[in-house]
Amino acid sequence: MARNNKKVGAYPSGIILFSLTLALFLIGFCGLLAIQSKRLVTYIRENYEVRAFLDKGIKLKKINALYKTIADRPYILKANGTPQINLVTKEEAAKEFIAETKEDFSKFLGENPLHDSYRIKLNEAYFEEAKLQEVKQDLEQIDGVFEVVYQENLVDKINQNITQIYIVMSAFALILLVIIVVLMNNTIRLALHSQRMLIRSMQLVGATNAFITRPFLGRGMWQGFLAGVVAVLLLLVGWEVAKHNMPELAAFQSIEKMIILLAGIIGLGVLIGFLSTFQAVNRYLGLTLDELY
Template sequence: MARTKKTVGAYPSGIILFSLTLALFLIGFCGLLAIQSKQLVTYIRENYEVRAFLDKGLSSRKVGNLSRTIAEQPYVLVTNGEPQVTLVTKDEAAKEFIAETKEDFSKFLGENPLRDSYRIKLNEAYFDEAKLQEVKQDLEQINGVFEVVYQENLVDNINRNITKIYIVMSAFALALLLIIVVLMNNTIRVAIHSQRLLIRSMQLVGATNSFITRPFLGRGMWQGFLAAVIAIGLLLIGWEVAKHNLPELGTFQDLEKVIALMAGLVGLGILIGFLSTFQAVHRYLGLTLDELY
Protein backbone atom coordinates (compact mmCIF):
# COMPACT_ATOMS: atom_id res chain seq x y z
CA MET A 1 0.00 0.00 0.00
CA ALA A 2 1.50 3.34 -1.07
CA ARG A 3 2.24 5.86 1.64
CA THR A 4 0.53 9.23 1.43
CA LYS A 5 2.96 11.87 0.28
CA LYS A 6 3.32 14.77 2.69
CA THR A 7 3.04 18.33 1.47
CA VAL A 8 4.69 21.25 3.23
CA GLY A 9 2.15 22.90 5.49
CA ALA A 10 -0.40 20.08 5.07
CA TYR A 11 -0.64 19.03 8.72
CA PRO A 12 -3.86 17.89 10.44
CA SER A 13 -5.89 21.05 11.01
CA GLY A 14 -9.30 19.95 12.30
CA ILE A 15 -8.43 20.30 15.99
CA ILE A 16 -6.72 23.64 15.34
CA LEU A 17 -9.74 25.03 13.49
CA PHE A 18 -12.09 23.81 16.22
CA SER A 19 -9.93 25.21 19.04
CA LEU A 20 -9.42 28.57 17.38
CA THR A 21 -13.11 28.88 16.49
CA LEU A 22 -14.09 28.17 20.09
CA ALA A 23 -11.51 30.64 21.36
CA LEU A 24 -12.65 33.43 19.03
CA PHE A 25 -16.28 32.69 19.85
CA LEU A 26 -15.59 33.15 23.57
CA ILE A 27 -13.69 36.37 22.92
CA GLY A 28 -16.49 37.64 20.68
CA PHE A 29 -19.07 36.71 23.30
CA CYS A 30 -17.17 38.73 25.91
CA GLY A 31 -17.00 41.60 23.42
CA LEU A 32 -20.75 41.51 22.82
CA LEU A 33 -21.36 41.49 26.56
CA ALA A 34 -19.11 44.53 26.93
CA ILE A 35 -20.92 46.39 24.14
CA GLN A 36 -24.34 45.57 25.57
CA SER A 37 -23.19 46.53 29.06
CA LYS A 38 -21.94 49.89 27.79
CA GLN A 39 -25.24 50.53 26.01
CA LEU A 40 -27.17 49.52 29.12
CA VAL A 41 -25.06 51.84 31.27
CA THR A 42 -25.67 54.69 28.82
CA TYR A 43 -29.41 53.95 28.87
CA ILE A 44 -29.47 54.02 32.69
CA ARG A 45 -27.49 57.25 32.86
CA GLU A 46 -29.51 59.05 30.21
CA ASN A 47 -32.81 58.04 31.82
CA TYR A 48 -31.82 59.31 35.24
CA GLU A 49 -33.92 62.36 36.08
CA VAL A 50 -33.63 65.39 38.30
CA ARG A 51 -36.77 67.26 39.27
CA ALA A 52 -37.03 71.03 39.28
CA PHE A 53 -40.00 72.14 41.39
CA LEU A 54 -41.48 75.51 40.43
CA ASP A 55 -42.72 78.41 42.47
CA LYS A 56 -46.45 78.42 43.11
CA GLY A 57 -48.76 80.78 41.25
CA LEU A 58 -46.70 80.96 38.05
CA SER A 59 -48.63 81.82 34.89
CA SER A 60 -48.73 79.35 32.01
CA ARG A 61 -46.60 81.78 30.01
CA LYS A 62 -43.95 81.87 32.74
CA VAL A 63 -43.98 78.08 32.96
CA GLY A 64 -43.46 77.85 29.18
CA ASN A 65 -40.57 80.32 29.33
CA LEU A 66 -38.99 78.25 32.09
CA SER A 67 -39.19 75.18 29.85
CA ARG A 68 -37.27 76.93 27.08
CA THR A 69 -34.70 78.30 29.53
CA ILE A 70 -34.04 74.90 31.06
CA ALA A 71 -33.91 73.22 27.64
CA GLU A 72 -31.13 75.57 26.55
CA GLN A 73 -28.79 74.42 29.32
CA PRO A 74 -25.76 72.38 28.09
CA TYR A 75 -26.33 69.53 30.54
CA VAL A 76 -29.86 68.73 29.30
CA LEU A 77 -30.07 65.57 27.17
CA VAL A 78 -31.25 66.12 23.59
CA THR A 79 -32.71 63.11 21.77
CA ASN A 80 -33.63 63.39 18.09
CA GLY A 81 -33.47 67.17 18.39
CA GLU A 82 -35.82 67.27 21.37
CA PRO A 83 -34.61 68.39 24.83
CA GLN A 84 -35.68 65.82 27.42
CA VAL A 85 -37.59 68.23 29.66
CA THR A 86 -41.07 67.12 30.73
CA LEU A 87 -43.62 69.21 32.60
CA VAL A 88 -45.50 67.46 35.41
CA THR A 89 -48.36 69.57 36.74
CA LYS A 90 -49.32 69.41 40.38
CA ASP A 91 -52.56 67.61 39.45
CA GLU A 92 -50.60 64.94 37.54
CA ALA A 93 -48.19 64.65 40.46
CA ALA A 94 -51.13 64.19 42.84
CA LYS A 95 -52.54 61.36 40.71
CA GLU A 96 -49.14 59.64 40.64
CA PHE A 97 -48.79 60.00 44.42
CA ILE A 98 -52.25 58.58 45.07
CA ALA A 99 -51.65 55.68 42.66
CA GLU A 100 -48.38 54.79 44.40
CA THR A 101 -49.45 55.24 48.04
CA LYS A 102 -53.17 54.44 47.73
CA GLU A 103 -53.82 57.46 49.95
CA ASP A 104 -55.81 60.50 48.84
CA PHE A 105 -54.36 63.42 50.82
CA SER A 106 -56.83 65.87 49.26
CA LYS A 107 -59.64 64.40 51.37
CA PHE A 108 -58.15 65.60 54.66
CA LEU A 109 -56.05 68.54 53.42
CA GLY A 110 -58.75 70.04 51.27
CA GLU A 111 -56.22 71.18 48.67
CA ASN A 112 -53.30 70.00 46.59
CA PRO A 113 -50.04 71.11 48.29
CA LEU A 114 -47.81 69.79 45.48
CA ARG A 115 -46.02 71.97 42.96
CA ASP A 116 -45.64 71.92 39.20
CA SER A 117 -42.26 70.50 38.25
CA TYR A 118 -40.01 69.65 35.35
CA ARG A 119 -38.42 66.25 35.00
CA ILE A 120 -35.05 66.71 33.34
CA LYS A 121 -32.86 64.03 31.80
CA LEU A 122 -29.16 64.84 31.69
CA ASN A 123 -26.29 64.03 29.38
CA GLU A 124 -24.31 60.95 30.36
CA ALA A 125 -21.25 63.10 31.08
CA TYR A 126 -23.09 64.69 34.03
CA PHE A 127 -23.81 61.35 35.73
CA ASP A 128 -21.55 62.20 38.63
CA GLU A 129 -22.33 63.38 42.15
CA ALA A 130 -20.17 66.51 41.95
CA LYS A 131 -21.57 67.53 38.56
CA LEU A 132 -25.13 66.87 39.72
CA GLN A 133 -24.54 69.29 42.57
CA GLU A 134 -23.41 71.90 40.04
CA VAL A 135 -26.52 71.23 37.93
CA LYS A 136 -28.71 71.58 41.03
CA GLN A 137 -27.14 74.91 41.97
CA ASP A 138 -27.36 76.20 38.41
CA LEU A 139 -31.05 75.31 38.02
CA GLU A 140 -32.00 76.78 41.39
CA GLN A 141 -30.60 80.14 40.28
CA ILE A 142 -33.20 80.31 37.49
CA ASN A 143 -36.04 82.65 38.40
CA GLY A 144 -39.19 80.60 39.03
CA VAL A 145 -37.44 77.41 40.15
CA PHE A 146 -38.21 76.70 43.81
CA GLU A 147 -36.05 73.63 44.41
CA VAL A 148 -34.15 70.92 42.53
CA VAL A 149 -34.02 67.41 43.94
CA TYR A 150 -32.45 64.10 42.95
CA GLN A 151 -31.53 60.87 44.72
CA GLU A 152 -28.23 61.70 46.38
CA ASN A 153 -25.55 58.98 46.72
CA LEU A 154 -27.43 56.76 44.25
CA VAL A 155 -25.26 58.02 41.38
CA ASP A 156 -21.99 57.26 43.18
CA ASN A 157 -23.22 53.79 44.10
CA ILE A 158 -24.16 53.07 40.48
CA ASN A 159 -20.83 54.38 39.20
CA ARG A 160 -18.88 52.27 41.71
CA ASN A 161 -20.77 49.13 40.74
CA ILE A 162 -20.27 49.85 37.03
CA THR A 163 -16.53 50.29 37.59
CA LYS A 164 -16.34 46.97 39.44
CA ILE A 165 -18.19 45.19 36.63
CA TYR A 166 -15.86 46.65 34.00
CA ILE A 167 -12.77 45.63 36.00
CA VAL A 168 -14.01 42.05 36.38
CA MET A 169 -14.94 41.78 32.71
CA SER A 170 -11.61 43.24 31.58
CA ALA A 171 -9.63 40.88 33.82
CA PHE A 172 -11.64 37.90 32.59
CA ALA A 173 -11.19 38.86 28.93
CA LEU A 174 -7.43 39.37 29.40
CA ALA A 175 -7.01 36.04 31.20
CA LEU A 176 -9.07 34.32 28.52
CA LEU A 177 -6.95 35.82 25.75
CA LEU A 178 -3.70 34.71 27.41
CA ILE A 179 -5.00 31.18 27.93
CA ILE A 180 -6.16 31.01 24.32
CA VAL A 181 -2.81 32.18 22.95
CA VAL A 182 -0.94 29.57 25.01
CA LEU A 183 -3.32 26.76 24.07
CA MET A 184 -3.29 27.66 20.38
CA ASN A 185 0.49 27.87 20.38
CA ASN A 186 0.76 24.38 21.89
CA THR A 187 -1.90 22.95 19.58
CA ILE A 188 -0.22 24.26 16.43
CA ARG A 189 3.18 23.14 17.72
CA VAL A 190 1.88 19.57 18.17
CA ALA A 191 0.31 19.64 14.70
CA ILE A 192 3.52 20.83 13.03
CA HIS A 193 5.46 18.15 14.94
CA SER A 194 4.26 15.66 12.31
CA GLN A 195 6.20 17.57 9.64
CA ARG A 196 9.44 18.10 11.50
CA LEU A 197 11.31 15.52 9.40
CA LEU A 198 10.05 17.03 6.16
CA ILE A 199 11.23 20.43 7.35
CA ARG A 200 14.65 18.94 8.10
CA SER A 201 14.82 17.27 4.68
CA MET A 202 14.09 20.57 2.95
CA GLN A 203 16.85 22.23 4.94
CA LEU A 204 19.27 19.54 3.85
CA VAL A 205 18.56 20.16 0.15
CA GLY A 206 19.19 23.89 0.57
CA ALA A 207 15.70 25.37 1.10
CA THR A 208 15.78 28.69 2.91
CA ASN A 209 13.92 29.22 6.17
CA SER A 210 11.56 31.72 4.53
CA PHE A 211 10.73 29.25 1.75
CA ILE A 212 9.95 26.53 4.30
CA THR A 213 7.98 28.83 6.58
CA ARG A 214 5.81 30.48 3.90
CA PRO A 215 3.27 27.64 3.33
CA PHE A 216 2.88 27.07 7.06
CA LEU A 217 2.19 30.75 7.66
CA GLY A 218 -0.29 30.89 4.80
CA ARG A 219 -2.16 27.91 6.19
CA GLY A 220 -2.10 29.32 9.71
CA MET A 221 -3.50 32.67 8.56
CA TRP A 222 -6.17 30.96 6.49
CA GLN A 223 -7.20 28.84 9.47
CA GLY A 224 -7.37 31.97 11.62
CA PHE A 225 -9.56 33.72 9.04
CA LEU A 226 -11.86 30.71 8.61
CA ALA A 227 -12.16 30.22 12.37
CA ALA A 228 -13.10 33.89 12.77
CA VAL A 229 -15.78 33.65 10.08
CA ILE A 230 -17.29 30.56 11.73
CA ALA A 231 -17.14 32.19 15.17
CA ILE A 232 -18.85 35.33 13.84
CA GLY A 233 -21.58 33.18 12.26
CA LEU A 234 -22.18 31.42 15.57
CA LEU A 235 -22.27 34.73 17.42
CA LEU A 236 -24.81 36.21 15.01
CA ILE A 237 -27.01 33.12 15.26
CA GLY A 238 -26.81 33.22 19.05
CA TRP A 239 -27.53 36.96 19.07
CA GLU A 240 -30.64 36.53 16.90
CA VAL A 241 -31.90 33.73 19.14
CA ALA A 242 -31.31 35.91 22.21
CA LYS A 243 -33.18 38.85 20.64
CA HIS A 244 -36.05 36.56 19.68
CA ASN A 245 -36.44 35.50 23.31
CA LEU A 246 -35.58 38.92 24.79
CA PRO A 247 -36.70 41.64 22.31
CA GLU A 248 -35.49 44.31 24.76
CA LEU A 249 -31.91 43.47 23.78
CA GLY A 250 -32.49 45.20 20.44
CA THR A 251 -32.78 48.49 22.34
CA PHE A 252 -29.13 48.29 23.38
CA GLN A 253 -27.73 47.30 19.99
CA ASP A 254 -24.85 49.39 18.62
CA LEU A 255 -24.34 48.27 15.02
CA GLU A 256 -21.10 50.20 14.48
CA LYS A 257 -19.43 48.68 17.52
CA VAL A 258 -20.67 45.20 16.64
CA ILE A 259 -19.18 45.53 13.13
CA ALA A 260 -15.91 46.75 14.65
CA LEU A 261 -15.93 43.74 17.00
CA MET A 262 -16.44 41.33 14.08
CA ALA A 263 -13.62 42.95 12.13
CA GLY A 264 -11.45 42.71 15.23
CA LEU A 265 -12.18 38.99 15.53
CA VAL A 266 -11.08 38.44 11.94
CA GLY A 267 -7.87 40.38 12.53
CA LEU A 268 -7.24 38.57 15.83
CA GLY A 269 -7.82 35.17 14.25
CA ILE A 270 -5.35 35.89 11.45
CA LEU A 271 -2.83 37.32 13.92
CA ILE A 272 -3.04 34.33 16.30
CA GLY A 273 -2.74 31.91 13.38
CA PHE A 274 0.29 33.76 12.04
CA LEU A 275 2.17 34.22 15.32
CA SER A 276 1.49 30.73 16.69
CA THR A 277 2.49 29.09 13.41
CA PHE A 278 5.59 31.23 13.05
CA GLN A 279 6.76 30.41 16.57
CA ALA A 280 6.12 26.67 16.16
CA VAL A 281 7.86 26.42 12.76
CA HIS A 282 10.76 28.56 13.94
CA ARG A 283 11.30 26.15 16.82
CA TYR A 284 11.69 23.16 14.52
CA LEU A 285 13.92 25.06 12.12
CA GLY A 286 16.48 25.47 14.89
CA LEU A 287 16.55 21.86 16.16
CA THR A 288 19.44 19.54 15.57
CA LEU A 289 18.95 16.08 14.06
CA ASP A 290 19.20 14.42 17.47
CA GLU A 291 16.61 16.81 18.93
CA LEU A 292 14.19 15.98 16.11
CA TYR A 293 13.96 12.43 17.43
Protein backbone atom coordinates in the same frame (compact mmCIF):
# COMPACT_ATOMS: atom_id res chain seq x y z
CA MET B 1 2.42 -0.21 -2.71
CA ALA B 2 1.88 3.54 -3.07
CA ARG B 3 3.90 5.69 -0.75
CA ASN B 4 2.13 8.38 1.22
CA ASN B 5 4.22 11.50 0.66
CA LYS B 6 3.81 14.38 3.03
CA LYS B 7 3.38 17.88 1.70
CA VAL B 8 5.09 20.74 3.49
CA GLY B 9 2.59 22.81 5.44
CA ALA B 10 0.00 20.03 5.46
CA TYR B 11 -1.02 18.71 8.88
CA PRO B 12 -4.25 17.73 10.67
CA SER B 13 -6.22 20.93 11.18
CA GLY B 14 -9.62 19.84 12.52
CA ILE B 15 -8.74 20.25 16.19
CA ILE B 16 -7.03 23.57 15.48
CA LEU B 17 -10.08 24.98 13.69
CA PHE B 18 -12.38 23.78 16.46
CA SER B 19 -10.21 25.18 19.26
CA LEU B 20 -9.60 28.52 17.57
CA THR B 21 -13.28 28.91 16.58
CA LEU B 22 -14.40 28.26 20.14
CA ALA B 23 -11.79 30.65 21.51
CA LEU B 24 -12.73 33.44 19.09
CA PHE B 25 -16.42 32.88 19.81
CA LEU B 26 -15.79 33.35 23.54
CA ILE B 27 -13.76 36.51 22.91
CA GLY B 28 -16.46 37.81 20.58
CA PHE B 29 -19.11 37.02 23.17
CA CYS B 30 -17.20 39.09 25.73
CA GLY B 31 -16.92 41.91 23.21
CA LEU B 32 -20.63 41.69 22.45
CA LEU B 33 -21.44 41.89 26.15
CA ALA B 34 -19.16 44.93 26.48
CA ILE B 35 -20.88 46.72 23.58
CA GLN B 36 -24.37 45.99 24.83
CA SER B 37 -23.48 46.89 28.42
CA LYS B 38 -22.08 50.23 27.21
CA ARG B 39 -25.33 50.92 25.37
CA LEU B 40 -27.28 49.88 28.47
CA VAL B 41 -25.18 52.18 30.66
CA THR B 42 -25.83 55.06 28.27
CA TYR B 43 -29.55 54.26 28.37
CA ILE B 44 -29.56 54.27 32.19
CA ARG B 45 -27.63 57.52 32.40
CA GLU B 46 -29.75 59.35 29.83
CA ASN B 47 -32.98 58.23 31.49
CA TYR B 48 -31.95 59.43 34.93
CA GLU B 49 -34.17 62.33 35.88
CA VAL B 50 -33.62 65.49 37.89
CA ARG B 51 -36.78 67.12 39.24
CA ALA B 52 -37.12 70.89 39.29
CA PHE B 53 -40.07 71.88 41.47
CA LEU B 54 -41.66 75.22 40.60
CA ASP B 55 -42.99 77.92 42.89
CA LYS B 56 -46.56 77.42 44.08
CA GLY B 57 -49.19 79.41 42.28
CA ILE B 58 -46.95 79.94 39.26
CA LYS B 59 -48.81 80.99 36.11
CA LEU B 60 -48.86 79.02 32.87
CA LYS B 61 -47.09 81.82 31.00
CA LYS B 62 -44.23 81.73 33.50
CA ILE B 63 -44.10 77.91 33.28
CA ASN B 64 -43.68 78.10 29.50
CA ALA B 65 -40.98 80.75 29.87
CA LEU B 66 -39.15 78.51 32.35
CA TYR B 67 -39.24 75.66 29.84
CA LYS B 68 -37.42 77.78 27.25
CA THR B 69 -34.89 78.97 29.83
CA ILE B 70 -34.11 75.46 31.06
CA ALA B 71 -34.05 73.99 27.54
CA ASP B 72 -31.19 76.34 26.59
CA ARG B 73 -28.92 74.93 29.28
CA PRO B 74 -25.98 72.90 27.84
CA TYR B 75 -26.52 69.94 30.14
CA ILE B 76 -30.06 69.22 28.92
CA LEU B 77 -30.37 66.00 26.90
CA LYS B 78 -31.81 66.50 23.43
CA ALA B 79 -33.32 63.65 21.40
CA ASN B 80 -33.62 64.55 17.71
CA GLY B 81 -33.30 68.20 18.71
CA THR B 82 -36.09 68.01 21.31
CA PRO B 83 -35.13 68.85 24.92
CA GLN B 84 -36.01 65.99 27.25
CA ILE B 85 -38.03 68.08 29.70
CA ASN B 86 -41.49 66.97 30.83
CA LEU B 87 -43.95 69.04 32.82
CA VAL B 88 -45.73 67.24 35.66
CA THR B 89 -48.56 69.27 37.16
CA LYS B 90 -49.33 69.03 40.85
CA GLU B 91 -52.56 67.19 39.99
CA GLU B 92 -50.64 64.56 38.02
CA ALA B 93 -48.09 64.30 40.82
CA ALA B 94 -50.91 63.77 43.34
CA LYS B 95 -52.36 60.93 41.26
CA GLU B 96 -48.92 59.27 41.06
CA PHE B 97 -48.41 59.62 44.82
CA ILE B 98 -51.82 58.14 45.63
CA ALA B 99 -51.27 55.25 43.17
CA GLU B 100 -47.89 54.42 44.76
CA THR B 101 -48.81 54.84 48.45
CA LYS B 102 -52.53 53.91 48.29
CA GLU B 103 -53.19 56.91 50.54
CA ASP B 104 -55.25 59.96 49.57
CA PHE B 105 -53.65 62.86 51.46
CA SER B 106 -56.22 65.33 50.14
CA LYS B 107 -58.87 63.80 52.43
CA PHE B 108 -57.18 64.98 55.61
CA LEU B 109 -55.14 67.94 54.28
CA GLY B 110 -57.99 69.47 52.34
CA GLU B 111 -55.64 70.69 49.59
CA ASN B 112 -52.88 69.58 47.30
CA PRO B 113 -49.50 70.58 48.84
CA LEU B 114 -47.47 69.37 45.86
CA HIS B 115 -45.71 71.60 43.33
CA ASP B 116 -45.72 71.63 39.58
CA SER B 117 -42.40 70.28 38.38
CA TYR B 118 -40.19 69.67 35.39
CA ARG B 119 -38.61 66.24 35.06
CA ILE B 120 -35.32 66.78 33.29
CA LYS B 121 -33.00 64.28 31.59
CA LEU B 122 -29.33 65.22 31.37
CA ASN B 123 -26.49 64.47 28.97
CA GLU B 124 -24.49 61.39 29.88
CA ALA B 125 -21.41 63.52 30.58
CA TYR B 126 -23.15 65.03 33.61
CA PHE B 127 -23.85 61.68 35.25
CA GLU B 128 -21.61 62.18 38.27
CA GLU B 129 -22.16 63.66 41.70
CA ALA B 130 -20.05 66.80 41.34
CA LYS B 131 -21.64 67.84 38.03
CA LEU B 132 -25.14 67.08 39.30
CA GLN B 133 -24.50 69.45 42.17
CA GLU B 134 -23.52 72.13 39.66
CA VAL B 135 -26.70 71.46 37.68
CA LYS B 136 -28.77 71.68 40.87
CA GLN B 137 -27.22 75.00 41.86
CA ASP B 138 -27.63 76.44 38.36
CA LEU B 139 -31.31 75.47 38.12
CA GLU B 140 -32.14 76.75 41.58
CA GLN B 141 -30.86 80.19 40.58
CA ILE B 142 -33.55 80.46 37.90
CA ASP B 143 -36.47 82.63 38.95
CA GLY B 144 -39.55 80.46 39.42
CA VAL B 145 -37.68 77.28 40.43
CA PHE B 146 -38.47 76.39 44.04
CA GLU B 147 -36.17 73.40 44.52
CA VAL B 148 -34.18 70.86 42.52
CA VAL B 149 -34.11 67.27 43.75
CA TYR B 150 -32.26 64.12 42.68
CA GLN B 151 -31.19 60.94 44.42
CA GLU B 152 -27.87 61.88 45.95
CA ASN B 153 -25.08 59.26 46.21
CA LEU B 154 -27.03 56.94 43.89
CA VAL B 155 -25.10 58.22 40.88
CA ASP B 156 -21.70 57.51 42.45
CA LYS B 157 -22.80 54.01 43.43
CA ILE B 158 -23.99 53.30 39.89
CA ASN B 159 -20.72 54.62 38.42
CA GLN B 160 -18.67 52.53 40.85
CA ASN B 161 -20.60 49.37 39.98
CA ILE B 162 -20.23 50.08 36.25
CA THR B 163 -16.46 50.56 36.65
CA GLN B 164 -16.13 47.30 38.58
CA ILE B 165 -18.09 45.42 35.92
CA TYR B 166 -15.84 46.81 33.15
CA ILE B 167 -12.70 45.88 35.12
CA VAL B 168 -13.91 42.30 35.67
CA MET B 169 -14.90 41.90 32.00
CA SER B 170 -11.58 43.33 30.78
CA ALA B 171 -9.58 41.07 33.10
CA PHE B 172 -11.60 38.04 31.99
CA ALA B 173 -11.08 38.85 28.31
CA LEU B 174 -7.33 39.36 28.84
CA ILE B 175 -6.94 36.10 30.74
CA LEU B 176 -8.97 34.31 28.08
CA LEU B 177 -6.76 35.75 25.32
CA VAL B 178 -3.58 34.57 27.07
CA ILE B 179 -5.05 31.09 27.57
CA ILE B 180 -6.06 30.97 23.91
CA VAL B 181 -2.58 31.92 22.67
CA VAL B 182 -0.93 29.30 24.89
CA LEU B 183 -3.47 26.67 23.88
CA MET B 184 -3.08 27.41 20.18
CA ASN B 185 0.71 27.31 20.44
CA ASN B 186 0.56 23.85 22.01
CA THR B 187 -2.10 22.61 19.58
CA ILE B 188 -0.24 23.78 16.48
CA ARG B 189 3.04 22.49 17.89
CA LEU B 190 1.52 19.04 18.31
CA ALA B 191 0.03 19.23 14.81
CA LEU B 192 3.44 20.10 13.34
CA HIS B 193 5.10 17.23 15.17
CA SER B 194 4.34 14.93 12.24
CA GLN B 195 6.26 17.26 9.92
CA ARG B 196 9.37 17.77 11.99
CA MET B 197 11.43 15.33 9.91
CA LEU B 198 10.25 16.90 6.66
CA ILE B 199 11.33 20.31 7.99
CA ARG B 200 14.74 18.83 8.87
CA SER B 201 15.11 17.24 5.42
CA MET B 202 14.42 20.58 3.74
CA GLN B 203 17.05 22.22 5.90
CA LEU B 204 19.58 19.58 4.90
CA VAL B 205 19.04 20.24 1.17
CA GLY B 206 19.63 23.97 1.69
CA ALA B 207 16.13 25.38 1.98
CA THR B 208 16.06 28.69 3.83
CA ASN B 209 14.00 29.18 6.97
CA ALA B 210 11.77 31.67 5.15
CA PHE B 211 11.07 29.15 2.37
CA ILE B 212 10.18 26.42 4.88
CA THR B 213 8.06 28.70 7.06
CA ARG B 214 6.03 30.30 4.26
CA PRO B 215 3.53 27.46 3.57
CA PHE B 216 2.99 26.88 7.29
CA LEU B 217 2.25 30.55 7.86
CA GLY B 218 -0.13 30.64 4.91
CA ARG B 219 -2.02 27.66 6.26
CA GLY B 220 -2.07 29.07 9.79
CA MET B 221 -3.48 32.41 8.60
CA TRP B 222 -6.09 30.64 6.46
CA GLN B 223 -7.15 28.54 9.43
CA GLY B 224 -7.38 31.69 11.56
CA PHE B 225 -9.52 33.35 8.91
CA LEU B 226 -11.89 30.37 8.64
CA ALA B 227 -12.16 30.11 12.43
CA GLY B 228 -12.92 33.83 12.62
CA VAL B 229 -15.65 33.59 9.96
CA VAL B 230 -17.29 30.62 11.70
CA ALA B 231 -17.10 32.39 15.09
CA VAL B 232 -18.71 35.49 13.55
CA LEU B 233 -21.52 33.42 12.05
CA LEU B 234 -22.14 31.74 15.41
CA LEU B 235 -22.26 35.12 17.14
CA LEU B 236 -24.71 36.52 14.59
CA VAL B 237 -26.97 33.49 14.93
CA GLY B 238 -26.80 33.71 18.71
CA TRP B 239 -27.55 37.43 18.65
CA GLU B 240 -30.57 36.96 16.38
CA VAL B 241 -31.90 34.20 18.63
CA ALA B 242 -31.42 36.45 21.67
CA LYS B 243 -33.27 39.32 19.96
CA HIS B 244 -36.08 36.96 18.97
CA ASN B 245 -36.56 35.92 22.59
CA MET B 246 -35.92 39.39 24.04
CA PRO B 247 -36.99 42.03 21.46
CA GLU B 248 -35.96 44.86 23.81
CA LEU B 249 -32.30 44.02 23.07
CA ALA B 250 -32.72 45.62 19.65
CA ALA B 251 -32.84 49.02 21.35
CA PHE B 252 -29.24 48.55 22.54
CA GLN B 253 -27.84 47.41 19.20
CA SER B 254 -25.05 49.46 17.61
CA ILE B 255 -24.50 48.42 13.98
CA GLU B 256 -21.21 50.31 13.62
CA LYS B 257 -19.68 48.77 16.75
CA MET B 258 -20.97 45.33 15.81
CA ILE B 259 -19.24 45.56 12.42
CA ILE B 260 -15.99 46.65 14.08
CA LEU B 261 -16.24 43.79 16.60
CA LEU B 262 -16.93 41.13 13.96
CA ALA B 263 -14.12 42.39 11.71
CA GLY B 264 -11.83 42.44 14.74
CA ILE B 265 -12.64 38.79 15.53
CA ILE B 266 -11.66 37.72 12.01
CA GLY B 267 -8.50 39.84 12.15
CA LEU B 268 -7.64 38.40 15.57
CA GLY B 269 -8.09 34.89 14.20
CA VAL B 270 -5.66 35.59 11.36
CA LEU B 271 -3.17 37.18 13.78
CA ILE B 272 -3.33 34.30 16.27
CA GLY B 273 -2.96 31.78 13.45
CA PHE B 274 0.09 33.62 12.11
CA LEU B 275 1.85 34.14 15.46
CA SER B 276 1.15 30.65 16.82
CA THR B 277 2.30 28.97 13.62
CA PHE B 278 5.38 31.18 13.36
CA GLN B 279 6.44 30.35 16.92
CA ALA B 280 5.76 26.62 16.53
CA VAL B 281 7.66 26.31 13.22
CA ASN B 282 10.62 28.30 14.51
CA ARG B 283 10.85 25.92 17.46
CA TYR B 284 11.35 22.96 15.12
CA LEU B 285 13.73 24.92 12.92
CA GLY B 286 16.03 25.41 15.89
CA LEU B 287 16.10 21.78 17.10
CA THR B 288 19.04 19.46 16.54
CA LEU B 289 18.61 16.02 14.99
CA ASP B 290 18.82 14.34 18.40
CA GLU B 291 16.17 16.67 19.81
CA LEU B 292 13.84 15.90 16.88
CA TYR B 293 13.81 12.25 17.97
